[in-house]
Amino acid sequence: MKIKSLTFVIAIMVNGILCFSQNNQPAVIEDFKPSSLNQPGQEYPQVNSQGYVRFKIIAPTADSVRVSLGLGGRGGTKLKQAADTSWMGTTEGPMDEGFHYYNIRIDGGKFNDPGAKNYYGSVRWESGIEIPAHDQDFYALKNVPHGNVVQVLFPSPSTGTSRRAFVYTPPGYDSKSKQRYPVLYLQHGWGEDETAWSNQGHANLIMDNLIAENKITPFIIVMTYGMTNEVRMGGMRNFKIEPFQTVLIDELIPYIDANFRTIAKQSQRAMGGLSMGGMETHTITLNKPEVFSYYALLSGGTYTPAEIKDKSNIKLIFLSCGSKERPDGVKNAAAALKDAGINAVSYVSENTAHEFLTWRRSLLELAPLLFKN
Incomplete structure (x- = not known):
């Protein structure tokens, strides 16, 4: 998603966050590891070697939980409630390498992921995730x-x-x-x-x-x-x-x-x-x-x-x-x-x-x- 002014394309850094194709995706490899930008001791969110992201949110009384996609949280990855009442879900495809902002929608309210560190973007402190890049050295x-x-x-x-x-x-x-x-x-x-x-x-x-x-x-x-x-x-x-x-x-x-x-x-x-x-x-x-x-x-x-x-x-x-x-x-x-x-x-x-x-x-x-x- 991009924000356009009269002369320049001014886009928030959420452009392309979790923008996935649902067709022809490879099988997900179960080698997920905690994101490098997680809060100390937090296991989720996790990233695998293909760039997929898996989320886990503790919200036992919620009716719906979704990871934001793009500006304002429209779209995104819908999480499902597990037997232990936590909400879990994996992105439908790999994310671009590098850093991305995101937030969590719980019953329509916007929240940061308590497992992730926060970064100032979108005129608020947002959760951040890092997809390891092949050239990150x-x-x-x-x-x-x-x-x-x-x-x-x-x-x-x-x-x-x-x-x-x-x-x-x-x-x-x-x-x-x-x-x-x-x-x-x-x-x-x-x-x-x-x-x-x-x-x-x-x-x-x-x-x-x-x-x-x-x-x-x-x-x-x-x-x-x-x-x-x-x-x-x-x-x-x-x-x-x-x-x-x-x-x-x-x-x-x-x-x-x-x-x-x-x-x-x-x-x-x-x-x-x-x-x-x-x-x-x-x-x-x-x-x-x-x-x-x-x-x-x-x-x-x-x-x-x-x-x-x-x-x-x-x-x-x-x-x-x-x-x-x-x-x-x-x-x-x-x-x-x-x-x-x-x-x-x-x-x-x-x-x-x-x-x-x-x-x-x-x-x-x-x-x-x-x-x-």
Whole structure:
């Protein structure tokens, strides 16, 4: 399911969650194991080697229990009551690899699965499940030097309060007291917040692993809340970029440059985002071309050559999406930008949709292209 604005496809990360075909499914292999995102000591939900998920919910007096499918819990996997009065069920087919949000409907009410950890998405804390990916090594927690993700509260006169951001600093940042770093401002999607790229996206682990392999120039990542006015589902046409643009350009960036060892130059500053964060990136980079030299839209639309008024300071435009989204649009847009003399790169994540494995892989592809000397 996707949410469409007038110009961009803004889709919540629940797109493709538990989207199954009922035809020609292979026999289910009974090698289910607890999900890696379960609460400590909880056996359910479970995932098997094919990507099927099995749920168990304790609701002895319920009349119906269903695992949500897509926006608002429509459809999904209907559970059946077992002899012990618990409710159990297995998805009708395998899920896409990677992270997904879900919730439980009990007699029409929406609840989180008590067996699973919670993640902020869909403008609420949702249950999360991880389907092991064949290429998950790049975001795995490894025995390598690790950077830090620190919370900062920065003053925001325009909104009359302090606002929160999370800042990833590379391994060794604290010990290298004179070294300065480029910065990527990285935005979340609609319904999420500034915790998403670390918790759901594993951006810090992706960076740690790339740095350990000497594949990238180390840089700082700043992640902040991208909403300044509350917009309900389906109302993205009412979202106004100007308040957030003020927060980012006039308040957050000066704070980061004053409190972290950044290279405070356009040539050493990037902005990117997934889904709605891509829409924000698109608009702000065009409105403020003097601020950023690297632009990245991850399932967040495209640029056209006509939108680029001055290409002289643009070092890179990166466009990506999942193969189940609109890959031809991303590829064609990058080709048109290249023909116009702009350094543009497209990337398509195979067998994924509007979901976090697409964006984890996109960051893996993007990071080595940033701040190359």
